[in-house]
Amino acid sequence: GLTKVKQRRLISFDWALKRLLRSKANFEILEGFLSELLREDIRIVEILESESNREARNDKFNRVDLKIKNTRDEIVIVELQYEREWDYLQRLLFSTAKTITEHMMESKPYASVVKVITISILYFDLGRGSDYIYAGSTSFRGVHT
Numbered sequence: 001g002l003t004k005v006k007q008r009r010l011i012s013f014d015w016a017l018k019r020l021l022r023s024k025a026n027f028e029i030l031e032g033f034l035s036e037l038l039r040e041d042i043r044i045v046e047i048l049e050s051e052s053n054r055e056a057r058n059d060k061f062n063r064v065d066l067k068i069k070n071t072r073d074e075i076v077i078v079e080l081q082y083e084r085e086w087d088y089l090q091r092l093l094f095s096t097a098k099t100i101t102e103h104m105m106e107s108k109p110y111a112s113v114v115k116v117i118t119i120s121i122l123y124f125d126l127g128r129g130s131d132y133i134y135a136g137s138t139s140f141r142g143v144h145t
Contacts, residue, residue, distance in 0.1 A: 013121065014080050017065050022047050030068075034076060037119065037133075043071040064095060074115040075099055084124040092118060 011020075021030045027044045034042040048067040066078040077099060085091060096118050103114045126134070 014065070017078060017080065021066070034068075034078075034119075038117065042076070045069045045071055048075070064099075067099070072115075074117060075103060077116065077118045078121070079118070080121045080123070082123045088122075088126070092120060 020026055031042050031044055034044075046069050048069055064077045064079045068076040068078070070076060077095065079095070081088065096116050099116045100113060104112070128134075
């Protein structure tokens with residue numbers, strides 16, 4: 001006779017990110033993923049609200065899939081992107097800058113600006129190079145040194 005093969009259910013990373021990994025019980029899994037990806041020991045303090053409020057009607061809306069505060073008071077944004085956008089890198093820059101300003105208190109000195117790490121998991125080719133993991137940063141170097 002025919003044997004019934006039990007079908008394996010697969011879950012998407014998107015589903016896991018939005019439902020499973022937000023739970024404090026699963027912080028260890030998320031910390032392991034982030035630690036391996038960033039090549040440093042990441043410990044999560046809390047999951048932050050991931051939707052920003054608009055101050056004016058014409059403000060851009062900033063919504064990320066997961067926003068985390070780590071033990072060094074850094075903000076880690078994790079975002080999944082399925083659709084190709086021609087201005088994706090500019091939107092990424094906007095999202096990071098918006099997060100920095102959201103966490104900057106009016107009376108605080110600029111020296112207290114929070115470090116924001118943005119992780120984008122893309123389901124499309126960026127069209128730049130043949131690697132599958134890219135890292136970018138803002139760095140200042142002397143032009144003549």
